[in-house]
Amino acid sequence: MKINKPKHDVNPDLAKERLKCNFNIEEVTNIIDGGKDKTVQRKKIEDIALNNGASLDEVPEECLSIKERYENAVRKSCVYGNLVRNEMLEITGIENFESPVLRRTADAFFKDISPFMLHLGMFVPTLIGQCTPEQTAEWLPKALDMQIIGAYAQTELGHGTFIRGLETTATYNPEKEEFVLHSPTITSYKWWAGGLGKTANHCVVMAQLYTQGKCHGTHLFIVKIRDLDTHMPLPGITVGEIGPRMGFSSADNGFLRFDHFRIPRENMLMKHAKVEKDGVYVKSAKHGKLTYGTMVFIRVTLVSEMSFNISKAATIAIRYSAVRRQTELRPNEPEPQILDYPTQQHKLFICIATAHAFQLTSCWLWNTFQAVLADMKKGNVDTLPELHALSSCLKAVSTSDALSHIEQCRFACGGHGYMLSSNLPFIYSFVAATRTYEGDYTVLLLQTARFLVKASEQAEAGKKLTQTVSYLNRTANADRLNWDNTHEGIIKSFQVIAAGKIGQCVKSIRDRTASGMDYEDAWLMTTVQLVGAAEAHCRAVLLNTYWSEMRKITEASSADVKKVMHQLAVLYLMYWALEKTGDLLKYSSVSKKDLDELQRRYEELLAELRPNAVGLVDAFDLRDEILHSSLGSYDGRVYERLIEEAHKSPLNDEPVNQSFHKYTKPLMLGKL
Ligand SMILES: CCCCCCCCCCCCCCCCCCCCCC(=O)SCCNC(=O)CCNC(=O)[C@H](O)C(C)(C)COP(=O)(O)OP(=O)(O)OC[C@H]1O[C@@H](n2cnc3c(N)ncnc32)[C@H](O)[C@@H]1OP(=O)(O)O
């Protein structure tokens, strides 16, 4: 594989690590990309970005003011957007406008985030999923060609989670064949939508639909909010930016208020329901929640997004750990590379394994999603509840795990990991938002729990369950599993833990209702357990999927690649078994001796993976221009880069800052 040649000599420790690697890195890269041809395609697209000015910021983004950051991000988004529409989509195919390759390439332009991300990320998918064919023909080409720029305005100041509680109204007027959009209260301000504040001229709006005096619940509308020529907000629209936040600092998350703002009837997105000219409401959807489709789609894509973010953090932390030496182990011996510490390996190797686990699971989930879409096209919505349950828990757990692993990567880099130039704080704050947006962690696990409780009751009644919960059929009446110290045994024990926890939830709810509580209160009192049960189910799905997909995908691999991929998957199983020893003790016959043995094997596995650590992150094939890290570059020039970055600080532009003469000196002289 052609590695982009570093401009400088590679740090000797890092160079030695690469010599130790005993598997074919390119083969693993191909596996991650989904095939050799996909790797070639990705590199071609990355070349387009890198040859067209990506990564060329004279002043680092973080040293700019809020306005400058935004303006710089818009400038780069336009360069990038133009490349996407003119060159990149030709390679991926226009139907793959959300390809992970485009997402990954965007990082070569933006350390933080593009204000246009939600245009491609949510506006376009909503048009695809929610429009009639006529509406698609009207809006989609303009959106893909970026003649219009959109946002997704659902969340309000008062409600994010509870969509049914949204307050924005869309009231139909049959005389004028128009909807009147209105924000009746302060809490009905649209709030948070990415790109809405300053960038977008259109947005999709979720509002309560009123026609013929009746509310029909939330529906989606496409709304032009700014003049296309002057970009001024249209009369009846108040729009702006919500202010600085933890991350997302180069984007313009927005607020929006409607004052009796009129839109044509045709701007209601009518694939699943419509309002006739005379105001009659007609619902065509076979499932009540199809207007939530974009959210399901994004939850599905976020699992792969998490894999990408963990792989970035792991690459930075592992390369840095090979370069960094710290603490004398024995007198007069060189200080070891910090990567030699098993505690460091414990923090980091699980990140590599998790990136693979999420990547393989995301491909599997994507295929499941496509199969459900195909069913729905044929009018069958029976598979949707399982997809909703699955995408909800996988979104929740993958974002939450990614966040904690990325934080471990930062810890693993000590003080230098705290520097923005390491890129770890950017990755962390970007991923921190994913745990909340597109459905909060707890809320989504409770959605999965609803499905699991029903499934458990069906299993109890002897009904055959669908694939992802079929383990409940086998384990419904099992009390404690006989511990079996094999890989399949560990996976089975996680299924038994999940079944046990779900069963316990069902029992708690029944006990509470039997003692006089109504069902809603009994459910509410059980929610702490329900969240735990849904998480356990998700762990069982992740472990099982990673293990089986890894075996499938490496069937034709070389022996060395097979071995190292197998080691990573075993590490993942063991890591989680050791994390959940309390549950194992509760739901299986595992003994202290078995757990000690598992711990010993885990520690041996860390040592076995150690020589391949750098090779494994090299296999993620993240070019320096995408990684943006002083600590994680391919050449390992960590200290030189930290100094170069320090010199870029605007505070070093002059030897004495004016504040000395203005404030400090008068203080020193007692003249303040
Ligand atoms: C051009 C240059 C480009 C440059 C850039 C280049 C970039 C390159 C490319 C770009 C890459 C992009 C990367 C991604 C970026 C993404 C960023 C995203 C940002 C963030 C966006 C957001 O953040 S956007 C708002 C999301 N906001 C939520 O996420 C609210 C959660 N809140 C709920 O989602 C509902 O509120 C909640 C709880 C379900 C209750 O809903 P509810 O009250 O209506 O329903 P109930 O609870 O009563 O449930 C009643 C029954 O409905 C069932 N059910 C519920 N939902 C269902 C469903 N969806 N499908 C099926 N069934 C469903 C349920 O299971 C029950 O079933 P059953 O009755 O059988 O038990």
Ligand SMILES: Cc1cc2nc3c(=O)[nH]c(=O)nc-3n(C[C@H](O)[C@H](O)[C@H](O)COP(=O)(O)OP(=O)(O)OC[C@H]3O[C@@H](n4cnc5c(N)ncnc54)[C@H](O)[C@@H]3O)c2cc1C
């Ligand atoms: C960076 C970022 C970008 C965003 N972009 C967009 C966008 O483009 N478009 C858009 O429409 N929205 C966007 N959002 C909004 C996002 O979707 C919401 O913030 C998210 O859905 C959570 O809703 P909330 O803020 O109302 O939190 P809340 O629901 O108020 O959550 C607060 C707490 O209450 C708990 N809670 C709430 N309900 C329940 C319940 N039923 N049971 C138990 N606990 C509960 C939660 O677990 C949480 O701990 C964005 C948010 C962020 C942070």
